[in-house]
Amino acid sequence: MAHNAKKALQELARRGPHDVLHGDLALVGLPGIVCAPRSGRGLAAVAFGHGWLQPSRRYTGLLRHLASWGFVVAAPTTHTGPFASHRMFAADLRTALDICVNVRLGEGGISVDERRLGVAGHGMGGGCAVLAAAEDSRIRAVAGLSTTETMPSAIAAAGRVSVPGLQLAGERDLMASARSNAEPINRAWGGPAQLRTVRKAGHLAFAEGRHWSELLLQGRSHYGSQRLSRALLTAFFLRTLTGDRRGAELLTNDVSGAAIDGEHSKGPLAAA
Template sequence: MAPKAKHLLEELSRKGPHPVLRGDLALVGLPGLVLTPASGLGLPAVAFGHGWLQPPTRYRELLRHLASWGIVVAAPATHAGPLASHRLLAADLRTALDVCTGVRLGDGNLSVDPARLGVAGHAIGGGCAILAAAMDDDTGPKIKAVATLAPAETKPYASEAATRCTMPGLHLAGGRDLVAPASGNAERITHAWAGPVQLRVLPKATHLGFTEGRHWSNLLLHGKADPATHRTARALLTAFFLVHLAGRTEYEPLLTEDVKGAAIQPAPA
C-alpha cells in the first residue's frame, strides 16, 4: 500500500470533524433515516439503498460516518419486504434526494447543493442505486456519483442500467460473498459501466459483512457483520464521495492506489 493511501485510509476510517444530527424521513412522508452534519451550506447529499430484507438501521454507523465528514445521507425504509419492487425503491432514492434539496433541514443552518448528489446502496439497494442513477428524468435530481456494496442484480437489470451511467462509479464486492459474488454481479456491472468506474474486491468480506449488528435475516443470508469490512468500506466510500461530490481532491490517492484488503481489479478488456 502506498504511504499516502495508507495515511488517508487511516484518516477516513475514523469519525470526521462534524457533529451529527439524526432525523426521520417520515416527517416528510417517506419512512427512513436522515443523518446530517450539525451545520453547513451547499453540502453534498447521498441517498442510500438497503439490502434485501435489511432495515436502514443496519447501516446506521456507515451513514453516521459519512455525515461526520460533511455529507447529508438519507436512507428510505421502503420496500424492505421479500417481494420488494426494485423500480420503486430506486424511485424512492431519487425522492429522498429531492427531500434533501427541497426541505429545510436542521434549524435552517443546513442546505444541500443540488449539483452535489450521489447514490449508494448494499446488495439490492446497490442495484437500485444504479437504477436511480440511470433514470432519465429532466426534472429530477442529477446524480453525479454512485457507490455500491456487494451489488446485486435487479429487475429492471442494474447491469443494463449501468450502460447509461456516465458518472463515476465505485463498486465494492466481497470475496466470500455467496449471495452476490464478485465474479458475477459486480464484474458484470463494472464491465457495463459507461463512465469512469472502479471495482475493488474485499477478499474476506461476506454478503452481510457490510451490515451492522444482528437481524433475523442472518438466518437466511450468508455472513455476518464484520468490523474490518466496515472500516475499509467507510473509508473508501467517504473518499469517493468527498472527491466526486465535494471536490476534495486531496483524498484522490485513496481512490487510485491499492489498499490492504481492497485491491483495485484490472480494468475490463
C-alpha cells in the same frame, strides 16, 4: 504512494470533523433515516439503499460517518419485505434526494446543492442505486457494496450511467459474487468505474449488528469490511461530489484488504 494511501485510509476511516444530527425521514413523508452535519450550506447529499430484507438502521454507522465528513445522507426504509419492488425502491432513493434538496433540515441551517448528489447502496440497494442514476441526471456519483442484480436490470442500466462509479465486492460473498454482479456492472458502465474486492467479506459484512435475516442470507457483520467501506466511500464522495482531494491517494492505490481490480476498472475517479 502506498504509504500515502494507507495514511488516507487511516484518516478517512475515523470520524470526520462535523457534529452529526440524526433524524426521521418519516417526518417529511418518507420512512427512513437522515443524518447530517449540524450546519452547512450547499452541502453534498447521498441517498443510501438498504439490502434485501435489511432495515436501514443496520447502516447507521456508515450514514453517521459520511455525515461527520460533511454529507447529508438519507436512507429510505421502504421495500424491506421479501417481494421488494426494485423499480419503486430506486424511485424512493430519488425521492430521498428530493427531500434533501428541498427541505431545510435541522433548524434551517442546512441546505443541499442540487449539483452535488450521489447514490449508494448494499446488495439490492446497490442495484437500485444504479437504476436511480440511470434515470436521474442530477446524480453525479454511484457506489455499491455487494451489489446484486435487479429487475429491471442494473447491469443493463449501467450502460446509461456516465458518472463515476465505485463497486466493492465481497471476497466470500456467495450471493453477489464479483463475477456475476460487480464485474458485469463495471464492464457495462458508461463512465469511469472502479471495482475492489474486500477480503474476508461475505454478503452481510457491510451491514451492522445482528438481524434475523442472517438465518437466510450468507455472511455476517464484519467490522474490518465496514471500516474499509466507510473510508473508501468517504474518499469517493469527497472527490466526486465536492472536489476534495484528501482521499485521492486512496482512490488510486491498492490498500490492504481492498485491492483494485485493474481488469474490471476503467478511468480515474475524478470530480464529475
